[in-house]
Amino acid sequence: MAFAYAIPMAVHIIFRSGGMVVNMLLGWLVDRKKYSLLQVTSVLLVSAGVVTSTLSAQDQKSAAVANAPASTYAVGIIILTIALFSSGAMGIFQERTFRKYGRDVxxxxxxxxxxxxxxxxxxxxxxxxxxxxxxxxxxxxxxxxxxxxxxxxxxxxxxxxxxxxxxxxxxxxxxxxxARVSSLSVSLILVVRKAISLIISVVVINHDAGSLWLWIGASWVLIGTVGYTYGGIQGALKKKKE
Structure with a gap:
């Protein structure tokens, strides 16, 4: 629905990439989950990488978007915000469902x-x-x-x-x-997928080498993903020892 309210694709991707931060915040507030400093830093780095890559690769705004009144744009932002928090809440409910009824449902x-x-x-x-x-x-x-x-x-x-x-x-x-991993891990993989899609769109489909900031953002996504994965492995090993 947000696209009907003059929301550019770049803004849409940036908002959706914020799902990791919202998911981590809701996990901490609702499920009392604890995250290591490495995991928090990695999530922020991945989110920053997607934002940087998107802004460096975005096309010029269409006339419809550029000429839209501020009130129309504001409604689109509100819709994206509601969707962002709803998606995070759904992830928590899914985790609880699989925890209660098993992983095969x-x-x-x-x-x-x-x-x-x-x-x-x-x-x-x-x-x-x-x-x-x-x-x-x-x-x-x-x-x-x-x-x-x-x-x-x-x-x-x-x-x-x-x-x-x-x-x-x-x-x-x-x-x-x-059904197998935490909702935050799923969010991380989906954000990485967005970054890969963006690079494919720029490099393969549009035959563009991409700007320096595109590749800087992509490297942040890669580093953040590796950091989060390593932090998760360390946390699992620590729990096992305990």
Whole structure:
């Protein structure tokens, strides 16, 4: 929804990368978790790395974004903030659920989290209808196993199908991971994924070598990830000894 309120993609990525800090804060406040200085520093370093990389790689704002009133932009920021804290709270609830009912119920968790979200789309049926009409109006392409067996489809649905397929693989992996490690570790991996996606977008898709700050930010992400992982291993070994 935030994109409908003139939120640039760069700001969206930066906000989402703040999920690690929020997750750590909620874990400390709600679940009374303790984090080492190395883990806290690593989380801040990864977040700073994503922010730096995003700001160095962002494109010029579109006219719609640049000309949007401040009140519209403020609503978008409020939506992103609510989403950020909601996501952190959901991570804590997921941890508690798996702790109580076992680690093998992630299929159920994945199913119900999507099923119970479906009715919310009724609130946006007009927008969905307009988007479907726009998708159906895209140039048609032939999809089939031969010239005789197949059908003509609007080209939009080819990209959509690939998006859905990769999302299916991704969300299955994320939920399987959520059942195995802490929500903060999941947040860390998702932030690293964003950084990798950003680098692929700049270097591979746009054929750009990237700026110095892009690679500095990427190196911070790498160092922070290694630092957090090492801090987690040290913490686990300490608990085992105790």
């Amino acid at each position: 992630w299929h159920e968790s994945l199913f119900f989290s999507h099923l119970l979200s479906l009715p919310l789309f009724i609130l946006h049926y007009k927008d969905i209808s307009l988007q479907a009409s726009a998708a159906n109006a895209t140039p048609k392409v032939w999809v089939g196993v031969s010239q005789d067996i197949g059908l003509w489809l609007p080209s939009f649905y080819i990209g959509l199908a690939l998006n859905v397929l990769t999302q299916l693989i991704c969300i299955n992996g994320v939920n399987r991971l959520t």
